[in-house]
Amino acid sequence: MQTNVVKQLNQKMQVVMQTARAQVLAKMGTHLTVAEKTSRRDLVTNVDHSNEDFLVRQIRALDPVAKILAEEGTGDQVTDMNGHVWIVDPIDGTMNFVHQRNHFAMMVGLYVDGKPTLGYIFDVMANKLYAGGPEVGVTLNGELLAAPADVDLSAGLFGASAPLLIQDRFNMQTIIAKSLGPRIMGSAGIQISQVLAGELVGYLSYLRPWDFAAGRVLAESLGLVVSRVDGNPVNMLSSGAVLIATKRAQRSILAIV
Ligand code: 2AM
Ligand code: CA
Ligand code: CA
Ligand code: CA
Numbered sequence: 001m002q003t004n005v006v007k008q009l010n011q012k013m014q015v016v017m018q019t020a021r022a023q024v025l026a027k028m029g030t031h032l033t034v035a036e037k038t039s040r041r042d043l044v045t046n047v048d049h050s051n052e053d054f055l056v057r058q059i060r061a062l063d064p065v066a067k068i069l070a071e072e073g074t075g076d077q078v079t080d081m082n083g084h085v086w087i088v089d090p091i092d093g094t095m096n097f098v099h100q101r102n103h104f105a106m107m108v109g110l111y112v113d114g115k116p117t118l119g120y121i122f123d124v125m126a127n128k129l130y131a132g133g134p135e136v137g138v139t140l141n142g143e144l145l146a147a148p149a150d151v152d153l154s155a156g157l158f159g160a161s162a163p164l165l166i167q168d169r170f171n172m173q174t175i176i177a178k179s180l181g182p183r184i185m186g187s188a189g190i191q192i193s194q195v196l197a198g199e200l201v202g203y204l205s206y207l208r209p210w211d212f213a214a215g216r217v218l219a220e221s222l223g224l225v226v227s228r229v230d231g232n233p234v235n236m237l238s239s240g241a242v243l244i245a246t247k248r249a250q251r252s253i254l255a256i257v
Pocket of ligand 2: 042043071094
């Protein structure tokens with residue numbers, strides 16, 4: 001895609017994300033319908049569905065030929081990354097949304113022929129919109145965001161995930177012991193945004209494509225690294241453990257895993 005086309009799309013998508021946020025905030029004052037998907041810890045609400053419907057409709061209007069992969073199933077069956085592929089997580093941190101009315105995000109990523117192109121993470125209650133991509137830079141609420149310093153694991157806080165920590169998968173307890181300490185938020189989007197902001201040196205979790213599609217675009221645009229726990233590249237159509245980190249922290253973490 002031409003840079004000016006990416007720029008225009010970026011401006012329009014930021015407006016879409018702001019509209020989506022306003023709609024979600026309005027619905028938070030009303031009764032939520034909450035359903036369990038696969039377990040009592042895996043929830044979906046009417047707002048997940050309505051926000052996904054809205055985002056998918058807006059993306060279709062902006063980019064009619066694109067394929068859309070969306071968590072709650074409103075989009076298309078996507079089997080390859082050819083052409084324009086949008087990946088949508090309408091509410092990330094649904095458990096927080098239901099129980100805290102706080103600490104959740106909406107996320108959208110665009111890949112063009114597999115290339116990370118645009119990403120959006122909106123921390124709704126903090127009103128922080130991280131937006132952009134490799135061609136247009138990354139902004140936080142419209143202000144250009146500087147790349148975070150390349151801080152090593154031993155000098156920073158580490159974004160953990162509760163299931164991996166409890167089971168000590170990938171030697172997560174050792175990773176944490178080497179860091180300044182663990183932080184767990186219950187939202188991949190918010191924890192990835194904290195890596196973008198330099199508040200965490202890394203985040204490791206078992207993730208689905210929509211959990212890290214936006215974050216990968218933004219992280220790689222800022223010189224951070226996104227990989228599997230064996231150091232191999234991620235694939236946007238499969239689920240698994242994903243590490244988002246500074247270059248130095250990644251090196252230290254891969255040596256421990
Ligand atoms: P979600 O809220 O969009 O489902 C903590 O639960 C984080 O892991 C959230 O970002 C959540 O995204 C994600 N996650 C991924 N798979 C999950 C699952 N099976 N159950 C609960 N959360 C999951
Ligand atoms: Ca979910
Ligand atoms: Ca998610
Ligand atoms: Ca979700």
